[in-house]
């Protein structure tokens with residue numbers, strides 16, 4: 242048995258939070274969320290915030 246190989250396959254590759262882009266869009270201005278991965282309200286480049294429904 243190759244335990245070392247099996248173990249690496251079972252662990253998902255984790256990406257850092259900074260690499261995960263938020264795909265949220267401001268419903269008022271259509272600007273994209275600039276926060277990346279986050280919790281809570283989205284925010285665009287001008288500081289406007291919104292929440293998903």
Ligand SMILES: [Zn+2]
Pocket residue numbers: 263264265274275276277279282283284
């Ligand atoms: Zn967002």
